[in-house]
Amino acid sequence: MQSDIVGIIDQIVQWFGSLDPEILDAVPRYLAALVLLAVLIAISRWQGLGVGKRLIVGTVRGTAQILLMAVILVTIFALRDLVVIFIVLAFMALFAAHTTSENLDHIPGVFRVSLPAILIASQCVMAVAVVLGVVVPIGEYIIPMGGMVIGNCMTLSSLVIDRMWSNAQKQRPLLETALALGASPAQATRLTIIESIKAGLLPNLNRYASLGIVSIPGLMSGMIIGGANPVRAALFQVIVFIMIFLAVTITGFIVSRLFLSEMFNERMQLTVPPPT
Amino acid sequence: MTTMGTPPVLEMRDVSMCFDERPLFEGFNLRLDRDEILGLTGPSGSGKSTVLRIAVDLVSPTTGTVLCHGVPVTEYDPRELRRRMILVPQRASMFSGTVRDNLLWGLRVHGLSATEDELVGALDNVFLGREFLDKVAGNLSGGEMQRVAIARGLLLKPDALLLDEPTSALDHEATLVVEDTIRAVLEERHIGVLIVTHNREQARRFTSRVVELNNNNRKDSEDSSSMGVSQ
Numbered sequence: 001m002q003s004d005i006v007g008i009i010d011q012i013v014q015w016f017g018s019l020d021p022e023i024l025d026a027v028p029r030y031l032a033a034l035v036l037l038a039v040l041i042a043i044s045r046w047q048g049l050g051v052g053k054r055l056i057v058g059t060v061r062g063t064a065q066i067l068l069m070a071v072i073l074v075t076i077f078a079l080r081d082l083v084v085i086f087i088v089l090a091f092m093a094l095f096a097a098h099t100t101s102e103n104l105d106h107i108p109g110v111f112r113v114s115l116p117a118i119l120i121a122s123q124c125v126m127a128v129a130v131v132l133g134v135v136v137p138i139g140e141y142i143i144p145m146g147g148m149v150i151g152n153c154m155t156l157s158s159l160v161i162d163r164m165w166s167n168a169q170k171q172r173p174l175l176e177t178a179l180a181l182g183a184s185p186a187q188a189t190r191l192t193i194i195e196s197i198k199a200g201l202l203p204n205l206n207r208y209a210s211l212g213i214v215s216i217p218g219l220m221s222g223m224i225i226g227g228a229n230p231v232r233a234a235l236f237q238v239i240v241f242i243m244i245f246l247a248v249t250i251t252g253f254i255v256s257r258l259f260l261s262e263m264f265n266e267r268m269q270l271t272v273p274p275p276t
Numbered sequence: 277m278t279t280m281g282t283p284p285v286l287e288m289r290d291v292s293m294c295f296d297e298r299p300l301f302e303g304f305n306l307r308l309d310r311d312e313i314l315g316l317t318g319p320s321g322s323g324k325s326t327v328l329r330i331a332v333d334l335v336s337p338t339t340g341t342v343l344c345h346g347v348p349v350t351e352y353d354p355r356e357l358r359r360r361m362i363l364v365p366q367r368a369s370m371f372s373g374t375v376r377d378n379l380l381w382g383l384r385v386h387g388l389s390a391t392e393d394e395l396v397g398a399l400d401n402v403f404l405g406r407e408f409l410d411k412v413a414g415n416l417s418g419g420e421m422q423r424v425a426i427a428r429g430l431l432l433k434p435d436a437l438l439l440d441e442p443t444s445a446l447d448h449e450a451t452l453v454v455e456d457t458i459r460a461v462l463e464e465r466h467i468g469v470l471i472v473t474h475n476r477e478q479a480r481r482f483t484s485r486v487v488e489l490n491n492n493n494r495k496d497s498e499d500s501s502s503m504g505v506s507q
Contacts, residue, residue: 177365177368177371177425179334181381181428182382182385183355184385187385267354268354
């Protein structure tokens with residue numbers, strides 16, 4: 001019995017010793033961060049914030065989820081297969097469209113219009129970036145950069161749909177005036193669409209303008225932490241911004257055009273109900 | 277005045293409209309010819325504005341037929357139909373920009389344009405001077421907006437103007453100006469004008485015929501006697 005336990009411990013120690021030195025370096029740091037979490041939970045209990053349980057569950061669940069993702073990524077990276085990498089991006093786009101539709105569950109057809117928009121924009125921009133040699137054609141680059149592109153497409157998609165819907169409710173008389181003058185749905189909503197896309201670009205344009213002065217954005221921070229040369233990291237940060245701007249703009253035009261079919265019928269009648 | 281043998285600009289036959297399965301009106305008939313001002317009266321909530329929106333196919337009736345020049349409106353391209361019959365809502369909405377921008381808005385959606393003289397002419401039709409062209413549309417008074425909305429529609433050379441209570445927010449003096457405007461337009465363009473009004477005095481004074489839409493028709497679908505042309 002005792003020898004069995006010793007054997008298991010020995011196996012664990014051996015497995016642990018076989019891990020990548022980078023993982024071995026991160027594990028004690030993760031454990032040390034749990035001390036900070038304990039301090040946070042103590043403050044929560046002391047001040048009655050009531051978030052202690054959620055923090056514990058969130059940490060356990062979040063760690064499991066992200067480790068699972070990391071293991072999947074390791075496997076995908078090892079395959080060195082661009083098709084698989086782009087299938088992973090497609091799944092991410094699928095999940096982004098699902099998230100958009102959950103956030104806007106009071107609006108019909110959100111998943112139906114946001115999925116093709118996010119999928120087409122992100123896949124096209126990433127594919128062109130790979131073909132032009134802008135992005136290193138390996139998963140380590142394509143998936144994180146694609147993730148940023150898809151995340152921004154998701155945000156823009158939500159913004160455009162939400163604005164088009166709420167404007168159709170709030171500015172119904174103006175919209176119907178446009179239709180009554182013979183405007184097509186696309187003409188009647190043109191200004192709303194342009195304003196929505198501009199509003200969606202604005203946060204990133206602000207970050208773009210303040211690059212390196214106010215903040216060091218995510219990709220550059222990650223690359224520097226990962227040991228990359230800061231100059232290389234800076235150039236990739238600008239690259240990813242350009243890719244985001246392009247993908248977001250494409251998403252905006254596709255999603256707005258597709259969403260018109262949810263707002264108007266084939267007789268060019270507004271089908272959005274008045275606000276309740 | 278009915279032109280013999282020529283289909284009316286607008287005709288509604290046995291039109292009914294329900295909202296949430298509750299009848300708003302039933303068995304409604306209407307005929308609008310060129311060179312006439314037809315009044316549409318009725319109490320609040322009887323569906324007068326809805327009649328106008330049905331006419332330009334902004335909403336579809338529950339039952340019945342709507343014809344423009346003898347052709348069902350459903351057979352028109354909606355954009356063409358709405359160019360032929362211009363609906364001016366009760367509260368005229370102005371697009372952002374100047375009066376000039378607003379006058380050109382309707383033309384641009386049809387791929388058309390207008391010369392400076394044509395814009396001035398359209399304003400002259402509604403008794404507004406050239407100086408209005410560069411005023412910010414959102415700063416105009418209610419009556420001025422109403423007249424700009426009429427001018428904006430007239431530039432599209434429609435066959436009919438459908439006006440939803442164009443004078444409801446105006447004082448007596450401004451009301452008379454708008455009425456004069458509409459008469460002048462009729463004489464010059466030979467179009468049909470359908471005007472919704474809850475003001476019986478205005479209907480008597482201003483229109484050549486009156487069609488009434490009243491609450492009885494909403495409640496009793498078989499009583500359609502008061503729905504017809506009353507004069």
